[in-house]
Amino acid sequence: MIGHGGAAGGDKPTLAVVGATGAVGTVMLSILSERADIWGEIRLIASPRSAGRKLTVRGEQVEVVALSEEAFEGVDVAMFDVPDEISARWAPIAASKGAVAVDNSGAFRMDPDVPLVVPEVNAHAARVRPRGIIANPNCTTLSMIVAMGALHAEFGLSELIVSSYQAVSGAGKEGIDALREQLALVAGTELGTHPGDVRRAVGDTGPFPAPMALNVVPFAGSLKEDGWSSEELKVRNESRKILGLPELRVTATCVRVPVITTHSLAVHARFENEVTVEAAHEILAGAPGVVLCDNPAEGEFPTPADAVGTDPTWVGRVRRSLDDPRALELFVCGDNLRKGAALNTAQIAEVVAAELAGGAAAR
Ligand code: 2RA
Numbered sequence: 001m002i003g004h005g006g007a008a009g010g011d012k013p014t015l016a017v018v019g020a021t022g023a024v025g026t027v028m029l030s031i032l033s034e035r036a037d038i039w040g041e042i043r044l045i046a047s048p049r050s051a052g053r054k055l056t057v058r059g060e061q062v063e064v065v066a067l068s069e070e071a072f073e074g075v076d077v078a079m080f081d082v083p084d085e086i087s088a089r090w091a092p093i094a095a096s097k098g099a100v101a102v103d104n105s106g107a108f109r110m111d112p113d114v115p116l117v118v119p120e121v122n123a124h125a126a127r128v129r130p131r132g133i134i135a136n137p138n139c140t141t142l143s144m145i146v147a148m149g150a151l152h153a154e155f156g157l158s159e160l161i162v163s164s165y166q167a168v169s170g171a172g173k174e175g176i177d178a179l180r181e182q183l184a185l186v187a188g189t190e191l192g193t194h195p196g197d198v199r200r201a202v203g204d205t206g207p208f209p210a211p212m213a214l215n216v217v218p219f220a221g222s223l224k225e226d227g228w229s230s231e232e233l234k235v236r237n238e239s240r241k242i243l244g245l246p247e248l249r250v251t252a253t254c255v256r257v258p259v260i261t262t263h264s265l266a267v268h269a270r271f272e273n274e275v276t277v278e279a280a281h282e283i284l285a286g287a288p289g290v291v292l293c294d295n296p297a298e299g300e301f302p303t304p305a306d307a308v309g310t311d312p313t314w315v316g317r318v319r320r321s322l323d324d325p326r327a328l329e330l331f332v333c334g335d336n337l338r339k340g341a342a343l344n345t346a347q348i349a350e351v352v353a354a355e356l357a358g359g360a361a362a363r
Contacts, residue, residue, distance in 0.1 A: 012040035019081035020044035028342040072097040095132030104136040121149035139340030141238040143263040150287035156272035159249040165264040178206030182213035220254040262304035270327040302333040
């Protein structure tokens, strides 16, 4: 079944973007405008408050329609870039209308009947979707998992110890606004030399539990059992599911840093077999979706300021652990709004579109 409703697109499939006006939705529209144009109609859906607005996609103005059951009529693939509770309610409705829902929220990621897909790592999993829903991982997991998947395929991963350096846009527009306002308050001052001086100058810390300007904050997400944060548990649970390694040892410490967009992670990856930097370099240099940037003698390593706005996972600082010939240390950067959210969702939707074009069963 394909192209069942898109008057504008002939036989091409109809795509719905739910949450088209949000932070990730906005990046999604530019990604859809840049990538190969495989879609017929692209229908933009948002809350009734945004209905009637016109947004540009593929160089054309498209009017936003309000989220409703009817909005999914004739849709082949529906992407959701909305909060968990909206996805939890509406993705099953889209699926009941015959669309494949590709969801970027946390509502379905750990549902055993919902595949969690990163096309470079487990595209095959997208074909088995008993609920008609495919989940997109959290941006922190996504920022490293393409590189980890490539290394796992060669060496067999046995443990990940991860420290994240997460950008404020992970907390949405509110997070970006908070950092920009705080930076304006501290710019040109001598702040950052006495306990609490930054906190007093900044006042309201917005969506963060401490000032972001001139600071790092060792907490992201919400507090869960035994002191772990939701972000840290997502890295663990999602990595296991994507890699198909339910027993993989994973420890994460998630830290927020004063970067607008692009998450970074320092990764200690332990493998079943001995590793060499040369072999890791070869694998990473050839891995789809990965760019190896590792020449510290020339000052070449990934940084968020250089990786932002790009699609790949950037990997550098690859070293064999001094005390363990089976382990590598790496530094990884990935744009949390592109590969970490919109791009991976678009890639999943393209995998589904190709499958539908081939006439394979969707459920
Ligand atoms: C964050 N990973 O960075 C989250 C967003 N999904 O806050």
